[in-house]
Amino acid sequence: MSLFALLFLCSIVFAKEDWKAILGYEECPADKAELESWTNDIPWFVDVLGLNEKPKPLKEICEDYECPKVEEKKSKKCGYATRTLLSANWVGTDMKNLDDDWRDDFTAAFRRLFEYISGANEGEEKIKMTVPVLHRYEMEDEDDIDEDKVGKLYFYLPEEHQTSPPKPTNKKVFIEKLKEMTVVSRTFGEVGAMDKSDYEDQFEKLYEVAVENADVD
Numbered sequence: 001m002s003l004f005a006l007l008f009l010c011s012i013v014f015a016k017e018d019w020k021a022i023l024g025y026e027e028c029p030a031d032k033a034e035l036e037s038w039t040n041d042i043p044w045f046v047d048v049l050g051l052n053e054k055p056k057p058l059k060e061i062c063e064d065y066e067c068p069k070v071e072e073k074k075s076k077k078c079g080y081a082t083r084t085l086l087s088a089n090w091v092g093t094d095m096k097n098l099d100d101d102w103r104d105d106f107t108a109a110f111r112r113l114f115e116y117i118s119g120a121n122e123g124e125e126k127i128k129m130t131v132p133v134l135h136r137y138e139m140e141d142e143d144d145i146d147e148d149k150v151g152k153l154y155f156y157l158p159e160e161h162q163t164s165p166p167k168p169t170n171k172k173v174f175i176e177k178l179k180e181m182t183v184v185s186r187t188f189g190e191v192g193a194m195d196k197s198d199y200e201d202q203f204e205k206l207y208e209v210a211v212e213n214a215d216v217d
Contacts, residue, residue: 022057023187028078028209065131068156073182079209080184087180089165090134090154091116093173109153116173117155121166130156154178 071084093112096105117127134154157165165175188202
């Protein structure tokens with residue numbers, strides 16, 4: 001019993017010290033307290049058995065999958081990371097509005113892009129999967145996403161295909177060169193499936209700390 005207690009204690013201490021490296025930014029006090037509270041509530045056997053695997057830092061993810069080129073920037077406040085995303089070619093497809101069937105539409109859009117990198121292109125080239133998968137929606141005003149407008153889903157194209165991307169065979173798939181932009185991000189997740197409200201809550205936090213502090217236009 002004492003051995004289990006020692007292992008659990010060591011794991012919890014590590015988790016508390018490791019959040020900044022995982023998130024890539026300094027979390028705000030209220031949200032940091034929530035993270036640490038969640039960590040303390042994990043049953044001891046889950047942690048001891050190695051079932052409580054923490055997410056990888058972005059740097060480690062980009063060692064496993066190719067990522068777009070970015071320049072790290074210092075955020076003005078806590079609660080988010082700021083980066084300049086350099087201009088590059090992405091393969092994209094349209095998504096419908098954010099209604100109750102958004103998961104089905106996301107799945108269909110993801111499948112079209114995955115088929116493209118699996119050979120549904122002129123030359124039937126196989127293209128490696130990259131990260132991140134980019135969702136793009138327009139703001140209706142300062143408070144809401146316009147749910148009636150069509151969104152877009154993108155895969156980043158690997159460096160070897162940047163100069164001359166293979167042309168898609170599906171008319172719903174297109175190649176688009178995104179301009180250089182400043183992006184802000186938060187890391188989040190939970191046990192079990194996430195619903196629309198989870199994403200909306202995190203978006204509101206990101207908008208509040210980043211846009212209102214003038215890190216983005």
